[in-house]
Amino acid sequence: MAEIIVHHLEKSRSHRLLWMLEELELPYEMKTYERDPVTIRAPDSLKKVHPLGKAPVLEVDGKSYAESGAILEHCAEVLGEGRFRPEAPSADFDRYRYWMHYAEGSLMSPLLVRLLMSKVESAPLPFFIKPVAKGIVKKVEGVFTAPELEKHAAFIEQQLGEHAFFAGDAFTAADVQMSYPIEALLARGRVDTNQGKTRAWFKTVSARPAYLRAAEKGGPVML
Numbered sequence: 001m002a003e004i005i006v007h008h009l010e011k012s013r014s015h016r017l018l019w020m021l022e023e024l025e026l027p028y029e030m031k032t033y034e035r036d037p038v039t040i041r042a043p044d045s046l047k048k049v050h051p052l053g054k055a056p057v058l059e060v061d062g063k064s065y066a067e068s069g070a071i072l073e074h075c076a077e078v079l080g081e082g083r084f085r086p087e088a089p090s091a092d093f094d095r096y097r098y099w100m101h102y103a104e105g106s107l108m109s110p111l112l113v114r115l116l117m118s119k120v121e122s123a124p125l126p127f128f129i130k131p132v133a134k135g136i137v138k139k140v141e142g143v144f145t146a147p148e149l150e151k152h153a154a155f156i157e158q159q160l161g162e163h164a165f166f167a168g169d170a171f172t173a174a175d176v177q178m179s180y181p182i183e184a185l186l187a188r189g190r191v192d193t194n195q196g197k198t199r200a201w202f203k204t205v206s207a208r209p210a211y212l213r214a215a216e217k218g219g220p221v222m223l
């Protein structure tokens, strides 16, 4: 059996990897890293595992894998021998691959901008800079973040109206991959449109025993 180590950063995307391994019922060791309380960045020690020093990193028999989508695909294909991955070629597999990339490639960008802007807004700045900073935050929010998040939320809602899960009618690793941005979208998206199907999907997947076990071992998911 492969020796698996999860390099886990508290309150981060690495919950998804713990969850995937719990779904696959594979034994693993967990090395936990704490964020800097001021900068919320990962500690430098994570750079010893991967040059970018970001989480998650999966280590299998001494070989390191980074980037959540690639890691989850490796888990489903290789460690899981095809579990939680649709057969290819198929429409389900096309959707699976799309959402695997979309989560980090499209949806995370406006969510990250929203998070960073909220940090700018609450930063301790000299009083004469505050109005300038607030003005920039408002502008970015109005021209980019709010309309982007509104558009993505409506798209996801429409897609979940067509299928119960992201790749089709069965739960796959694409649902695990989509969980982090969706949890962030529901928590800080401030979207006006109906998100009923999205909320129902999240309620279903986050009630899975493997999700709960991962949260118990890794702690809270969101910052």
Ligand SMILES: N[C@@H](CCC(=O)N[C@@H](CS)C(=O)NCC(=O)O)C(=O)O
Pocket (backbone or CB within 6 Å): 009, 011, 012, 013, 014, 040, 041, 042, 043, 053, 054, 055, 056, 066, 067, 068, 069, 104
């Ligand atoms: N696209 C990468 C993003 C990795 C990433 O940015 N991870 C965050 C945790 S949610 C991190 O390590 N942040 C700490 C830092 O950058 O210092 C992935 O999905 O693996």
